[in-house]
Amino acid sequence: MATRRLRAFKRWMKSNGFEWSNALEFVDTLEQGISVKALCQMNEGDVVAKMPKQACLTINTSGACDIIENACLGGYLGLAVAIMYERSLGEDSPWAGYLQLLPQQESLPLVWTLDEVSCLLCGTELQQTVQEDKALVYEDWKENILPLLDSEPSRLNPTFFGVEQYFAAKSLISSRSFEIDDYHGFGMVPLADLFNHKTGAEDVHFTALSSNDESDDDADEGIVDEEALAENSSMDKTEKGVSNTEYSVTEDDTSMLEMVMIKDVSSGAEVFNTYGLLGNAALLHRYGFTEQDNAYDIVNIDMELVLQWCSSLFSDRHSRSSISLWRRLGYSGDSENSEYFEVSFDGEPQIELIILLHIMFLPVDVYHKLDLSVAVAGNRHESSEKTTFLNGNIFPHSNGTNMSKKPLMTKEICTALLSLADIRESLYGLKSMEDDIEALERCSFVGDRKLYHSLVLRISERKIIQKLRNYASKSCKITKPSSARKKLKRTA
Numbered sequence: 001m002a003t004r005r006l007r008a009f010k011r012w013m014k015s016n017g018f019e020w021s022n023a024l025e026f027v028d029t030l031e032q033g034i035s036v037k038a039l040c041q042m043n044e045g046d047v048v049a050k051m052p053k054q055a056c057l058t059i060n061t062s063g064a065c066d067i068i069e070n071a072c073l074g075g076y077l078g079l080a081v082a083i084m085y086e087r088s089l090g091e092d093s094p095w096a097g098y099l100q101l102l103p104q105q106e107s108l109p110l111v112w113t114l115d116e117v118s119c120l121l122c123g124t125e126l127q128q129t130v131q132e133d134k135a136l137v138y139e140d141w142k143e144n145i146l147p148l149l150d151s152e153p154s155r156l157n158p159t160f161f162g163v164e165q166y167f168a169a170k171s172l173i174s175s176r177s178f179e180i181d182d183y184h185g186f187g188m189v190p191l192a193d194l195f196n197h198k199t200g201a202e203d204v205h206f207t208a209l210s211s212n213d214e215s216d217d218d219a220d221e222g223i224v225d226e227e228a229l230a231e232n233s234s235m236d237k238t239e240k241g242v243s244n245t246e247y248s249v250t251e252d253d254t255s256m257l258e259m260v261m262i263k264d265v266s267s268g269a270e271v272f273n274t275y276g277l278l279g280n281a282a283l284l285h286r287y288g289f290t291e292q293d294n295a296y297d298i299v300n301i302d303m304e305l306v307l308q309w310c311s312s313l314f315s316d317r318h319s320r321s322s323i324s325l326w327r328r329l330g331y332s333g334d335s336e337n338s339e340y341f342e343v344s345f346d347g348e349p350q351i352e353l354i355i356l357l358h359i360m361f362l363p364v365d366v367y368h369k370l371d372l373s374v375a376v377a378g379n380r381h382e383s384s385e386k387t388t389f390l391n392g393n394i395f396p397h398s399n400g401t402n403m404s405k406k407p408l409m410t411k412e413i414c415t416a417l418l419s420l421a422d423i424r425e426s427l428y429g430l431k432s433m434e435d436d437i438e439a440l441e442r443c444s445f446v447g448d449r450k451l452y453h454s455l456v457l458r459i460s461e462r463k464i465i466q467k468l469r470n471y472a473s474k475s476c477k478i479t480k481p482s483s484a485r486k487k488l489k490r491t492a
């Protein structure tokens with residue numbers, strides 16, 4: 001359905017040199033906003049849309065370019081000022097026809113209230129991240145945007161540069177901006193941002209040729225291989241497919257961005273882009289929606305939770321020294337402040353977590369032997385390629401990813417994983433997963449958007465925790481009980 005705002009947008013695109021295939025239908029519904037459909041069969045290689053870089057809203061093209069540059073605001077901050085500035089011009093903005101199509105803001109958790117964040121995202125991977133984001137974005141506004149109003153009172157209308165407007169602009173940038181090229185950097189690309197996302201199953205690809213350097217080396221991820229383009233996008237197709245605007249482009253025209261079909265799509269089907277291979281936490285964080293059964297979902301178990309579990313069995317001293325030994329063996333990442341362990345969509349915990357648990361359960365004598373050998377190796381500056389003897393298993397340093405988990409899955413490690421699953425699950429509060437599933441069934445995708453997507457996130461995470469339990473129970477049955485220490489509580 002072409003609504004009034006869509007018709008106005010198409011007129012704006014035509015007068016700004018955009019070209020798009022007659023086979024694309026832009027659909028606007030109250031429930032789902034705008035999507036793009038195929039009006040007839042579309043084929044791999046078809047160039048279905050061309051967008052002039054000069055018509056994209058970037059720091060460089062915006063009327064506020066001088067203000068942004070004088071204030072040395074780059075990246076997202078600068079682009080946010082560009083959007084707020086053009087919005088403040090209303091009909092006088094060269095992007096008025098584009099801006100009227102955009103929502104005021106995208107419903108990302110960033111723009112939810114703090115109460116909504118703590119209530120709806122309780123226990124999820126996003127709760128803390130979003131709380132921190134909100135504080136940081138507020139600080140950004142106070143430090144960088146507020147002072148601008150004093151420096152340019154005649155050009156900047158404070159009504160359009162308030163903290164709410166800044167958060168709104170940030171939500172649009174997060175959900176709709178593209179990397180254009182070295183000169184323009186990030187920007188808003190009209191038309192390209194009408195395509196919805198499907199994980200790992202996109203039909204169309206956004207491509208850009210750098211205006212500074214056309215060599216492959218300088219190509220960003222989205223750039224199409226020139227030869228493939230030449231093969232697939234003959235003038236024939238361009239003439240047939242792209243509507244007959246006056247704008248004519250050459251194949252290596254670096255002033256244009258393109259949308260190229262990377263698969264055949266049948267008539268009537270929606271044409272999807274992909275925003276990346278993202279789990280639900282990342283999708284909700286950046287774009288404000290989730291997908292059911294998303295195979296890229298993960299759950300993290302923070303080191304803090306491991307310490308919490310550890311303190312119920314061992315002395316603080318033992319917990320700390322085990323973690324220290326584990327770090328010295330090279331199993332922690334770069335940052336000691338944000339250590340966490342991933343549990344994959346299938347419920348498999350990261351090998352690094354299993355190794356840490358293993359170290360914690362080592363019999364005292366083996367533990368001391370290992371500790372000593374690591375200290376000696378450290379003093380001799382031995383390479384991290386060396387192997388280590390751990391409870392009957394040879395552990396290669398810093399190379400846990402290729403190790404088999406099976407031999408390590410002793411009874412106590414399986415029990416520890418079950419306890420960690422319980423501790424992680426308790427973060428979701430009193431409501432059970434069944435409560436969440438029932439709530440989701442009652443919830444409307446359209447009317448209760450925030451609740452709907454936060455429930456999908458909670459449920460998908462909790463399903464992974466359930467799979468972690470299954471993984472631990474199953475592994476326990478197939479692994480012989482270990483000969484590890486009988487006395488669990490250690491004090492030294």
Ligand SMILES: C[S@@+](CC[C@H](N)C(=O)[O-])C[C@H]1O[C@@H](n2cnc3c(N)ncnc32)[C@H](O)[C@@H]1O
Pocket residue numbers: 032033034035106175176192193194195196197198286287288289290
């Ligand atoms: C680049 S825009 C796509 C066009 C958008 N539908 C519109 O109305 O303008 C990205 C936004 O579209 C919505 N979106 C995209 N893919 C989606 C999907 N698979 N499910 C739900 N919403 C989606 C989200 O609100 C997202 O932030």
